[in-house]
Amino acid sequence: MTASDHGAANASPWRADVTVRAAVLTEPGALSVVSVPEPSCGPGDVLIRMRGTGLCGSDLAVFRGERRPPRLPWILGHEGTGHVVEAGGEVSGLHSGQDVVIEPDYCCLTCDACLAGRTSACGGRAAVGLTVPGLLSDYVVAPAAFVWPVAPRLAPEDLVCAEPATVARAAMRRSGIAPGRSCLVIGAGSQGLLLCQALIAHGVTVFVQEPNEARLGRARSLGATALPPDGRELPYLFETSGARGALEQGLRRLARHGTAVLIGMDTSPLDISPRDLVAGQITLVGSLIYDHPADFAQTVRALEARTPARLGAVVSDGYALEDVQKAFTAASTAAGKVWIDLS
Ligand SMILES: [Zn+2]
Numbered sequence: 001m002t003a004s005d006h007g008a009a010n011a012s013p014w015r016a017d018v019t020v021r022a023a024v025l026t027e028p029g030a031l032s033v034v035s036v037p038e039p040s041c042g043p044g045d046v047l048i049r050m051r052g053t054g055l056c057g058s059d060l061a062v063f064r065g066e067r068r069p070p071r072l073p074w075i076l077g078h079e080g081t082g083h084v085v086e087a088g089g090e091v092s093g094l095h096s097g098q099d100v101v102i103e104p105d106y107c108c109l110t111c112d113a114c115l116a117g118r119t120s121a122c123g124g125r126a127a128v129g130l131t132v133p134g135l136l137s138d139y140v141v142a143p144a145a146f147v148w149p150v151a152p153r154l155a156p157e158d159l160v161c162a163e164p165a166t167v168a169r170a171a172m173r174r175s176g177i178a179p180g181r182s183c184l185v186i187g188a189g190s191q192g193l194l195l196c197q198a199l200i201a202h203g204v205t206v207f208v209q210e211p212n213e214a215r216l217g218r219a220r221s222l223g224a225t226a227l228p229p230d231g232r233e234l235p236y237l238f239e240t241s242g243a244r245g246a247l248e249q250g251l252r253r254l255a256r257h258g259t260a261v262l263i264g265m266d267t268s269p270l271d272i273s274p275r276d277l278v279a280g281q282i283t284l285v286g287s288l289i290y291d292h293p294a295d296f297a298q299t300v301r302a303l304e305a306r307t308p309a310r311l312g313a314v315v316s317d318g319y320a321l322e323d324v325q326k327a328f329t330a331a332s333t334a335a336g337k338v339w340i341d342l343s
């Protein structure tokens with residue numbers, strides 16, 4: 001299966017006769033709700049009635065014009081949950097009425113990276129909301145291999161966090177951090193908060209650095225501690241903010257032989273000397289999304305076991321689809337995660 005075989009990746013997956021609502025970016029900074037044809041379900045696809053879609057930094061980057069979508073108007077959103085309305089003829093294990101979350105990175109499953117289990121490095125990966133149309137719509141189609149059934153009656157605020165929580169859990173896995181250790185998390189936006197939550201559930205002591213008081217307060221309510229200005233060094237660092245200079249600042253608090261995991265995507269060159277990295281014996285780990293299927297499977301298990309108790313504890317604001325412009329504008333400074341309620 002290649003990305004182009006996926007129904008959701010086809011140029012025209014729409015059924016012309018029925019229309020549904022979708023939020024589209026018409027130009028940088030401007031969203032509107034329009035009617036689009038209902039997507040039609042290919043034999044390997046699932047048609048999903050969406051219940052909610054979360055917003056994150058990469059959606060905001062496209063919204064602000066920092067990242068270019070393939071075309072305009074463009075449907076954003078990749079953190080989605082809903083229930084199955086129709087499963088294609090070749091689909092097994094998914095049926096109408098089932099609650100699901102979508103794994104929105106459709107890797108090819110056939111290249112060397114995919115065969116080695118490193119699907120995040122797949123060159124043929126379709127990224128929902130970035131390279132194929134997104135999930136801010138009443139109905140979407142997704143290839144069945146990337147649709148995960150979940151236990152019924154989980155709250156939509158928890159389920160919209162499944163995808164970004166998987167990003168956080170994959171970063172934690174790649175760091176190799178063990179229970180009982182301590183770390184610094186830079187940034188308490190939604191990714192930073194989900195990472196704090198995952199690390200604390202793993203038995204790690206988390207110190208957090210975040211200039212926004214409301215976000216810092218939310219990180220504290222999850223069990224993290226504000227980084228004291230005492231110069232103490234920590235064995236692990238997770239940089240989630242993507243803010244210029246944040247990684248360099250964090251590295252100054254990283255102990256010798258420490259591990260720094262990079263998740264935030266600042267584009268400016270680093271101001272670090274190789275000598276400092278060598279002398280400190282620092283391991284740098286770039287952590288991009290997650291690997292299919294193991295990382296998502298783990299998140300679904302954690303959701304159902306309620307560890308952490310509520311992924312949705314990182315959610316601060318929900319908006320109706322009609323208020324999508326307001327939601328995107330508010331998301332940059334919101335105290336927690338923002339989501340669009342599509343129910
Ligand atoms: Zn995201």
Ligand SMILES: [Zn+2]
Binds near residue numbers: 123124125
């Ligand atoms: Zn691949």
